[in-house]
Amino acid sequence: MGLSQADIAHFPVNAQTLEKDTQFTFSCHSGLKCFTECCRLLELALTPYDVLRLRRATGLSSTDFLEKFVIIEHPEGEVFPRLYLTMIDDGRASCVFVSALGCTVYQDRPGACRAYPLGRGASRHNAAGSTEEHYILIQEPHCHGFLEQITQTAEGYCLDQGLSEYNRFNDEVASILQHPQVRRGKILQPEERELFLLFLYDLDRLRIEISGGMIPDMTPITVQKVMSFNDPELLLFAIQRLRERLFD
Known part of the structure; x- marks a missing residue:
């Protein structure tokens, strides 16, 4: 449900930490040569709110959606299961919802897709539930969006991509994932x-x-x-x- 400080510290060289008001240039649109390349060769972890929205977009029940489109893993040494969107076996591990024209569930696409090329994490620090946000900027070699001369900030870009509602639910889930009992080894x-x-x-x-x-x-x-x-x-x-x- 987002990136922890430990996750951010171990990101590869094409990712850098970013303050919420730091400016960068980026824009994604169908005219780019790399359009939909970010929808391939990826492992897309799903949050509960992602599944809620995708289930709505597909018209399936949550049970049927999980059965048809989700891989559930129980990694050794991790407390909670991880859920990933199924990818097409086309040699490029393409997202099951991507087409030549773009995303077929665009209005209900997952939060990670909305945020790209940003990653956002939230750390909860006390019983009152105060939340500290962290951002990273991921500059993958294939992405031509950074050549576009449209200035963004992490905070403004997330608002523009409709992430407020996603972040609201993800931060609530973080109260479980980052609970003190989990940190103590539950x-x-x-x-x-x-x-x-x-x-x-x-x-x-x-x-x-x-x-x-x-x-x-x-x-x-x-x-x-x-x-x-x-x-x-x-x-x-x-x-x-x-x-x-x-x-x-």
């Missing part, structure tokens, strides 16, 4: 990993389980209220409930 049990996937990524199945009384410690009034939530509201509720289940 290890999730298999059933807790399943809860992580259910609560954050499979909202349609979560709705079914809530309505069926399969989620403990929920009164009938709470169930009725939650069943009226739209997807973003349900995700915020699920983040809070998962945090309580894992750590309280």
